[in-house]
Structure formats: structure tokens, C-alpha cells
Amino acid sequence: MKTFLETIRAIVTFLLVQTGLFQLSNVANDELIPRALLFSNPERSEAKLSPDGLYIAFLAPNDRGVQNIWMQQTNATVEPIQLTFDNGRGILDYHWTYKPNVLVFSQDNDGDENFMLFKLDVSDKQKLQPEAISAQPGVQAVVLAFSNQQMNKLIIGANDENPTYHSIYEFDLTTNQKQRIFTNSRFDVEDMLFDNDLNLRVAGQATDDGGKAYYRPSDSANRRSLTSSTSDWTLYTTVAAEDYEITKPILFSLDNNQIYWIWGPGSDLGRLAVHPFGRPNENRYIYSPQKTEISLSTMFIHPRDKTVLAVLEAYHKQEIKILNDTVRADFDYLQGMKTDGIPLISDTSEDFMTWLVVYNSDQYPLEYWLYDRRQRTLRFLFSKQPQLKGKSVARMHGVTVTARDGLLIPCYLSIPPTVRVIIRFIVSVVFVSQPS
Ligand SMILES: *[C@@H]1O[C@H](CO)[C@@H](O)[C@H](O)[C@H]1NC(C)=O
Ligand SMILES: *[C@@H]1O[C@H](CO)[C@@H](O)[C@H](O)[C@H]1NC(C)=O
Numbered sequence: 001m002k003t004f005l006e007t008i009r010a011i012v013t014f015l016l017v018q019t020g021l022f023q024l025s026n027v028a029n030d031e032l033i034p035r036a037l038l039f040s041n042p043e044r045s046e047a048k049l050s051p052d053g054l055y056i057a058f059l060a061p062n063d064r065g066v067q068n069i070w071m072q073q074t075n076a077t078v079e080p081i082q083l084t085f086d087n088g089r090g091i092l093d094y095h096w097t098y099k100p101n102v103l104v105f106s107q108d109n110d111g112d113e114n115f116m117l118f119k120l121d122v123s124d125k126q127k128l129q130p131e132a133i134s135a136q137p138g139v140q141a142v143v144l145a146f147s148n149q150q151m152n153k154l155i156i157g158a159n160d161e162n163p164t165y166h167s168i169y170e171f172d173l174t175t176n177q178k179q180r181i182f183t184n185s186r187f188d189v190e191d192m193l194f195d196n197d198l199n200l201r202v203a204g205q206a207t208d209d210g211g212k213a214y215y216r217p218s219d220s221a222n223r224r225s226l227t228s229s230t231s232d233w234t235l236y237t238t239v240a241a242e243d244y245e246i247t248k249p250i251l252f253s254l255d256n257n258q259i260y261w262i263w264g265p266g267s268d269l270g271r272l273a274v275h276p277f278g279r280p281n282e283n284r285y286i287y288s289p290q291k292t293e294i295s296l297s298t299m300f301i302h303p304r305d306k307t308v309l310a311v312l313e314a315y316h317k318q319e320i321k322i323l324n325d326t327v328r329a330d331f332d333y334l335q336g337m338k339t340d341g342i343p344l345i346s347d348t349s350e351d352f353m354t355w356l357v358v359y360n361s362d363q364y365p366l367e368y369w370l371y372d373r374r375q376r377t378l379r380f381l382f383s384k385q386p387q388l389k390g391k392s393v394a395r396m397h398g399v400t401v402t403a404r405d406g407l408l409i410p411c412y413l414s415i416p417p418t419v420r421v422i423i424r425f426i427v428s429v430v431f432v433s434q435p436s
Contacts, residue, residue: 031391041065041067042365042385043382044070044368045058045384046094047381048346049346050100050103052100052350053349053351055122056356056368056381057070057083062087066086067090067091067092070082071083074354083103088107089111092107095143097119098150099173101121102119103119104120104143113140114140115141116141117133118132118133133156133171134160136158140159141156142156142158142189143155144168147198148304153171153172154170155168155169156168157184162185164185165185165187166189167180168184179224181200183227184226186203187204187205187215187228191203192204193249193251196254200223200226201216201259203233207238210241210244211240212238214235214237214239215236216278218231236280239264240265242264246264246267248261248296249261250295250296251301251308254305254306256277257277258274259277260308261273263283263285269288270293272287272294286323289311289313291313291315292314300312302324307324310322310327310345312344315398315410316396333376334371337378338359341359342359342361344357344359346358353372353374354371356370356381357369362393364383364389365383365385365388367383395417396412396414397412398410398411399412
């Protein structure tokens, strides 16, 4: 006699063959999306709201198909204007700074990843002249930190002294002066955290056993001229190899006295923790994710208060977990306005009254909307790939598969829109018949 599992397998195989046939016989009725459309450059992407809430910048191709930065006013429907005029590889990354009307962007030479950084003042549309922040050949420069409490400053890393490690510079956005504040031959830039005054407070270093040791500048170190010498650094905490990927300092409280971490020890996924700076054994846990790891990029943080307002967990679908009730009504409104997508908050103005909302859905390309928190209104801005709008696309079905060792593997099943009915049937057969 067949075992239960063999029976199920037979039914599923049969149905899959059936769906295959079904798909073949129906494909003619279903408009195929041309591959060129599917894989074409997005029409507009990487939209970012200026901290004063007045402008939205985004990347879009120029008339030769090269990605450049464009900008439009948030309050008007006039045509966007082009801000950069690259005809090479295009612009891959940019940021608004907290200095009004100033953004920074990076460019490399034909994909060599030696990023040069430029500053662009957009207040006079007739005089758009990028100025170099770091443009030495063979040097990779990266933006590390901005702060609304130090509007004129920018922290960058550049591997100009040592190709392996980036030294740290403070750049003044008003005078264009650059000052080295850390001569680094020890720490990776990804493992550094700056506070709201743009002081380097924590830096991590891989340990011989595969873990990580985090340090803070010692009391005797000169904070304006740090070196890699051991006397400049005091051990903060060590993280074992099994925890280092889920342990990371991420944010300072407004007064710089408390530090938030994703804290791995004692959990599988890491937890959001906060403790007084330098006292990790006083950790207070704010959020324990249930299904997936979280990171700074999945957290919604108040731009002025630096409080953590919500966390996004993405298992089969993205789910927003609200941690602070002051934004609950906003999310209720945003979700209610468009129930077929998840409202992700991509940016907020510094006064927290204008939010750039991205709706993510398996039914349409990313859509950018502008939320006016004061008036509680929502306005459509643009779609990432409007050419795909209205095309019939396959839904994503979350499926969890148990591996042979008993661990769960989250998977997606996407099938042509025409076979939706059959798949519902399979899913119900498998779930309903599962032995307890
Ligand atoms: C939009 O904002 C700009 C900049 O603040 C302002 O000059 C302009 O008058 C505003 N336009 C409208 C239609 O409100
Ligand atoms: C909730 O967020 C508001 C706005 O940032 C803040 O004032 C308040 O302290 C936060 N509450 C908690 C419990 O963190």
C-alpha cells in the first residue's frame, strides 16, 4: 500500500502535469509580456524626498538611456528637471544632505567601483555644477553618515592611504574643506557607527575565531584625529562567530547616550535592543522578530526624535509591526487607501509631515505616492515601470517546505495567472490532508 506521502506526491505530480497542460492550452489567451519590457530600465527609480519636503529626486534615463538624477517639486505637477548630465555609465547612487538644496552623488569609471563623490547644489537650475568631494583616480570613496544636527557636514570613507581600509574624513558642505578624522588600517567601514554629532563611536573588527570584536574610542584618544593604535581603542563587546551576522550597532538616541543594536546572543534572529552607551549588559529588548532577521533598513525611525516607530518583517510577505502608537493611524490610513499593496515608508521630511510611500505588490510595479500627514491625503507620484501597468502578472504564493533535516525553507510559487484555480486546489489538498 502506498504511504500517505506517496499518495500526496502522486496527486501533486498529477496536478502539476495537469497544470502544465492547462497552461499550454491557455497561453494563447494570455498576453505574454515582451521580454524587453520586463527587463528594461525602470522609467523612474530610487526616488528620495529632500529633508525639507520640497523636492523629490529620482534616477531616470536621459535621451541616450543613461541613468541620471532628476528632480521635481512635491507641491506642483510641473515637469521634472534633469540635474546631472552623465553620458557614461550613469549615476548609481545619490543622497540628499541636510543642507537645503544640496545632494551628493557617486560615479565610478566604467564599473571599476572606485567611486568618486560629488556635491551638487540645486538651488539655481541654470547653474548645475557638480563639485568634487573625492575624485582621485583609483580611490574608492563612500558616504558614511549625515545628521540633521550637523547639517553642513558629511562623513565619508576613502581608501586613499591604504587600499584595504578606508580612512575617515569630515567634509564641510559649505566650505568644501575636507579633514581626516581617523587614519584607519584596522576596521571595515560597514562596521562603524557615528552618533548624531557625527562622532565615530563604535567600530568592529573580525576576530581570529570568526566572530567580531567591537571597540569604542578610548578616553585618551583624540576624537578629531583617531589612529588604529591599540591605545586609541577600548573593547566594547565581543560577538561569537554564530552571532556576528545578527549583531550590529545601528542607531543612537537623540541625546547620543543610548545606543540601539540588533543583538544576536540569546536568540536565533537577533533582537532590537537598546542600552546606555558602553553598558551592553543593561540591554533592554524592544522587539524580537518572529520570522526573519531585521536591520536598520527595515526599521522606520522618527527623523528628529530617533525613536523606532515600526519594523518590517519580510517572510513570505512583508509585514509591518508597529512599535509606537503615534503612527498607527497613519499606517491604517495608508493600508486602507490601497489594500493590494504594502505601504513602505521610503523617506520622511524632517518635520515628519511629508512621507514618500512606496507601495509594494505582486500585482504591479513599485508605485511612489506622497502622503501629507497634516491633511491626511495621499497623492500618486509615479510608477517604477509604468509600461508594465495593467499587464496580467503571476501572483506570488508563499510556501514553506520542510527540509530533510526538519528545518523550514520559505519558498515562493509563481504560476501563470490562468492556472490560479488549480493551484488553490493543490494547496488545499496538501494542507487539508496533512497528517497531524
Ligand atoms: C511650491 O513650492 C515652491 C518652493 O517652496 C514655491 O516657490 C511655490 O510657490 C510652491 N508652489 C505651489 C503651487 O504651491
Ligand atoms: C513614540 O514616538 C514619539 C514620536 O517620536 C515619541 O515622542 C515617543 O517618545 C515614542 N514613544 C515611545 C514609547 O518610544
